[in-house]
Amino acid sequence: MTEALFAGMDQLFTLPTMATMLLGVVAGVIASAIPGFTITMAIVLTLPLTFTMDPLQGVATMLAVYVGGYSGGLISAALLGIPGTPSSVATTFDAFPMARSGQPGRALALGIWSSFFGALVSAIVLIIAAPPLAMIAVKLGAWEYFSLIIFAMTVVASLVGKSMLKGLMTGLLGLFIATVGADPMMGVARFTFDFDLLANGFPFLVVLIGIFAVSQLLQEVEDAEQTKHGKQLIPANVAFKPLDALRETLTYPINLIRSSLVGVFIGAVPGAGGSIANLLAYDQAKRASKTPEKFGTGTPEGVIASESGNSATSGGGLIPMIALGIPGSAVDAVLMASLMVHGIGIGPRLILDHGDLVYGMFMAMLLAAFMVLVVCLFSMRFFLRVTDVPRSVIVPVVLVCCVVGAFALNNRVTDIYLLLGVGVFGYILSKLDYPLAPLVLGVILGPIAETNLRRALMTDENWTLFFTRPISLTLLILAVVSVAFAIRHRLRQRHTAKPA
Amino acid sequence: MSPQSSSQQTRSSDRVADDDTRRANALAHLLLNGALVVLFGALFVQAGALPSSMWEPLGSGSFPRLVLAVLMVINLGIMAQEWRRYRGAPRASAGLVKRWMWRHRLALGVLALFALYIVGVPMLGFRLASLLFLTLVQLTLGVRRPRSLAIAAIIAVTFSFGIDWLFRDVFIISLPRGPFG
Known part of the structure; x- marks a missing residue:
């Protein structure tokens, strides 16, 4: 372990890697400060730029964008009342009133410190939790792996969106999309209908870009007509006192640690993420507060809870990815892709086969947290201006970058045609309230699920082993429980929504 | 999960809340899910023709068939839900499609x-x-x-x-x- 740690640090602390990480942090903060530009989009657009880097440099740069992105969402949330990313929704509850009451600098500084501590706690938990979990995971057989994916899919489907049926439908659709192209075991062409376009299947990055960037941008165009922003609330001079804010942040240590741990836990659950973590951390802080009535009026406790909660999901999300090879969110899926592009297989053996890379990633998380802190503290006044970028610029520029990203992946024009098809389909699904995240996870997990199912039955044709092997059975029971809980929760919601 | 999900949900709730579009929304679901059921059915049949292997009990078509079968059931479930909504929703006013296109x-x-x-x-x-x-x-x-x-x-x-x-x-x-x- 120590050897791998030092090898990772050796690769990480080089000038090119640290320079690209710094650029990544700046890009992440700027991108997320722009309303409508999500962290996922920023990560997706960074990916093609990492193709020519070595694996650790590439993934460290993307981690820098990721960690920077969680802090950037704070800026527009605090100053405009518009969450730069959905993971900053709860930040608007108190940071915005605080800013409007004449203390925008205090709101920003509190948010920056809380984000830093959240990211720090999550990196520490990641370093402690991921390696032992991976050691257990390498002992899992094909039965357990298949059951684990079933569990992950049911959790995702039940957490995202308003209808579990729709979540399951898009998740399974993702599993099906992954079957188009060559069969992973025998190489037989499936559902290609002799079209060149489909011969290589749907590259999951093309699906990811189409689903998360193209359809999301079209939604942004719709919203642009309804919301006008960027004109009213950015003060010319922001009094920015970071040391006072640090002292104030540290006067709420329990809130800070609790919210960070909520963020780590939510981040580690496949399907959950920053958008849930910030609200849950905020809710917990309000319940535990001696002055809950002040929440929503500009209390520092609310800002600390939301920002530490959402930033902590960055490290939490890496736990299942590194230990189990299951991405916790779309962002983790792109991180996975950046390693796969370099021919590095993701799964529990990652930490055994590429220990230097994994420990390098851990250190990159810590380094990125420090970089974000320094960059934000020293350049906050500059970043305040980026919230002014209009959607008429963001939309076409990001669409062009999407096309470049889809093309550069394999240098194939057919991939950009697929991008258009997937983007339009994703837009239709989102208009009909289908959650899109399960679809992308389905595409990623599909080949893993199929390979393990077939491998399990090749080893032993007895299918009851899925139910008699203890870990496999436990995972399947958990899958049923997660579905049952989701149904119960929705029935309760429906019951309370009905008028008495 | 992803940061997008909550924004999607917020926008979605706005849309669903619109009484005028409820029936049209249910109809759109029925059309989409109906088309998907037909498509998945055809693909299910096609997957049956994929070659099996002498080395393993499951051939190339088994996993897709499993997924497609569950997809058909789920789509039919969604259609049943939406059919109830369609029947219960007030009739949409004239020119809805035009207004939607304009919006x-x-x-x-x-x-x-x-x-x-x-x-x-x-x-x-x-x-x-x-x-x-x-x-x-x-x-x-x-x-x-x-x-x-x-x-x-x-x-x-x-x-x-x-x-x-x-x-x-x-x-x-x-x-x-x-x-x-």
């Missing part, structure tokens, strides 16, 4: 330009197609004043010729050149 004119316009752009990239080359696309979308989204037009032109040139240069000369990835190379 989404910008998104549909950008989508149409994006489709043309995708088709244009191999034909015109990345630089020229991107330059046209960036200019037209910015104009579509309301750039009118001289200062904004100048900024739009700078952005169009930077993100067409600039990206092409970055990928060709720095990352050694050649984007489609087209006849104007």
